[in-house]
Amino acid sequence: MVVGLIATRTLGAFVHFVNWGPDWAGTYMDFDEAVPRSVSFPILFVDSYVLYVLEAEGRLDVYRIREEGDRFWEVVAEAPSGCPSEAQCFLVKCDEHRLLLVRVDEYGESVEVFKLSQTSQEWERIYGLGRRMIYICGVTCLCVEAETPELENKIYFPRLHSKNGKIVFYSLETCRYHTFDGRKAEEDSFGDFLGTKYILSPHAWIEPSWC
Template identity: 30%
Template sequence: MEDYSSEDDWEHRFEEKEVVKVQEDPEDNKRDWTGLPSELLSEMLTNLHHPQARFFFHKVCKYWDSIEDPKHHCPLISPTLQLQSQWLVHKDTYFGTFCKFFHPFYPDRYALHDIPDLAHTVLLHSNNGWLLMSRGQKTLFFINPFTKERVDLPETEHSFGEWKSAIFLSDPTSPDCKVFGVVSFLDNWAHFFTIHRGENSWVRHIFSDLSPRMFQSECHPVFHNQKLYCLGKHGGMGVFEFNPEAEESKYSVHEVLCSPLEDETFESYLVECEGELMAVFLSYMGTKISVVRLDEERMEWRKVESLGDFMVFISVGTSFARKKTVDGMENKIYFPRLSGDYTVFYCLATERYKTFGNNFCQKDLYETREQLNCCWTEPSARTSTSPQQLHWLPQHA
């Protein structure tokens, strides 16, 4: 079969061949597009990789709109091959030893099996392709699910219950890596642990009698302008000023004006976008959603009408904003939820929850499946790691 990969090739083809005019049947102009076989339409959809092209395909007619995307229209060998892409990583069960990856655009899934270190763990956070895992009250460690490399952190000396949330800065093999852990957070009491690469023990920070009172959101804190910001469930903000050179760190709670949903807030997420803090507030099942940015000078939430060329990925463990990688993916918020095999997003332009693959289009998140024990991640193009780098404490010859 001849291959014509561009419009110029097709034009050249018709220049070489004799064009024979045939008598047209007037009935041909009245051909019913709904009469095309579903197998042919499915094959056509297979070759449409651009989000807008697939969107308009479904708008041709009701019959075309009913055609489901083939589940393997873009086979992916491994997330590491898509280094500029974002993936939702999901650890199936607490006892399990494998994790699954979901792409926000394609319906493909990729599973990594037989990782014994994942057994009896909870996924806390991801950065540079590494996962931060907790096992029980005292044990935290990093693992790279693609290489199965592991970096162990020193155990904590206190029993405090389960880790509420945690983040880490920089690759865990980097000398700049820091870990911030939140172990409990009451309305007037906060409890943090911090550790820097090379340190053999955690530093404990306890703050009590906080005012005004604030219940922290379930989402992870965000490190911004050398401070750790903890979002309150209803829009308040806790600010942890960590200074390793000072004897004591500081923690302050701020009331933020113009709380978006107030008492209706069921979920809330904090993310940094273009040097500003942004938050997403949702009522139960997303029947109401508010996207706002923080005016730090006035400590006031301001409504965001559009994300421009940015995409926002939110989850309890990891949230971040990135510039679009494919036209059509911008100005959307991607959730840790699925409709069928497709990742659910909220489009700010249409004010609807949708997917890139099926017919899902709603004003709420009903009939979607939330993925628990998961977070967004970005595979890293990191070079090989030396054995010394896998030790948290310095190794002496």
């Protein structure tokens, strides 16, 4: 299945089911006054043909896809309460049936993680990832199980420390930013993005599939 998204005054989704025929199925959602500026981080749950997208303000929308019958957009969850306008939100698929939202303010002083409640359809804040780790950037987001305990319960950014040139991560245990010294976190920590360098060139996280 191939999905194309277009966000203008309306949000359109065009879906091509490769094995079902030669045509594209298109659906538009009219948001009235709440027109999304952009949508990002599309996440597809293949077993239910449900496509989630994150609107720029942090609202979660879903496109329900069916081989037969209606195809339609709907708003699943509003942005978590208290979301500052300058904050960035990142949508991540965790396991097979769970969505996580990472919210980072403009200068990185606050990093929060939320999970989508399956019953209330609201974002609930969580304070740890267990054995998992998250990689986020403006193009791709990944949530994977850590290979070693040193890597778990952390969020990795496409940023490098200005002095040592090492990749920067946020620890949900210490609520601070660190870099690695070998397999251990550096003793020095910092509370925001001051002293880090953002990778400006096009980049994306890639999850390898080893053969």
